[in-house]
Amino acid sequence: MIRHACKDDCLQLAALSIKVWFDTYAVEGIKREYAQYALATFTESYFSSLLDSPDYNLLVVEKEKALQGYALLNMNSHYQSTNNGFELEKLYIDTVFKGQGLGKQLLKAVEHEFGKAYWLYTWVENESNGFYLHLGFRKIGQLNFEFAGTQIENNVYQSTPI
Numbered sequence: 001m002i003r004h005a006c007k008d009d010c011l012q013l014a015a016l017s018i019k020v021w022f023d024t025y026a027v028e029g030i031k032r033e034y035a036q037y038a039l040a041t042f043t044e045s046y047f048s049s050l051l052d053s054p055d056y057n058l059l060v061v062e063k064e065k066a067l068q069g070y071a072l073l074n075m076n077s078h079y080q081s082t083n084n085g086f087e088l089e090k091l092y093i094d095t096v097f098k099g100q101g102l103g104k105q106l107l108k109a110v111e112h113e114f115g116k117a118y119w120l121y122t123w124v125e126n127e128s129n130g131f132y133l134h135l136g137f138r139k140i141g142q143l144n145f146e147f148a149g150t151q152i153e154n155n156v157y158q159s160t161p162i
Helices: 007-025 032-041 044-052 102-114 128-134
Strands: 002-004 056-063 066-074 086-093 118-123 138-147 150-158
Touching: 002 102, 007 032, 007 044, 007 056, 007 066, 007 086, 044 056, 056 102, 066 102, 086 102, 118 128
Parallel strands: 086 118
Antiparallel strands: 002 056, 056 066, 066 086, 118 150, 138 150
């Protein structure tokens, strides 16, 4: 079932985020700076503040009261112009449930409720690049940022209707 997140979900969202973040980015093991970032960022209060903000929307996919993934939307984040729509800031699916269509279901729910114009970025080494290209997303740029003294390259994608 896909639904809007609520305050009761915040602890589970924090734990799910930490799990997915480490599965995705800690490919060489858990480095100190990774642990510091994930544990400081993905907290119950972080998700509570997102739910309180009018700029964010958060959809979760749940089965039998267990969260399996979520989509976090930043409605006021734009890449280059407002024509690219809002930002899909995170699409996190628990690794255990990857390949079951949950990401695609969340994207359909996002488009149905919030519109088909949105953008996202993902690490160039992330397997999700293939997922987005398979769904017809167009690469429209590159976004780099510094993390722990290293420049991280990201591909920027524009949605196309699913």
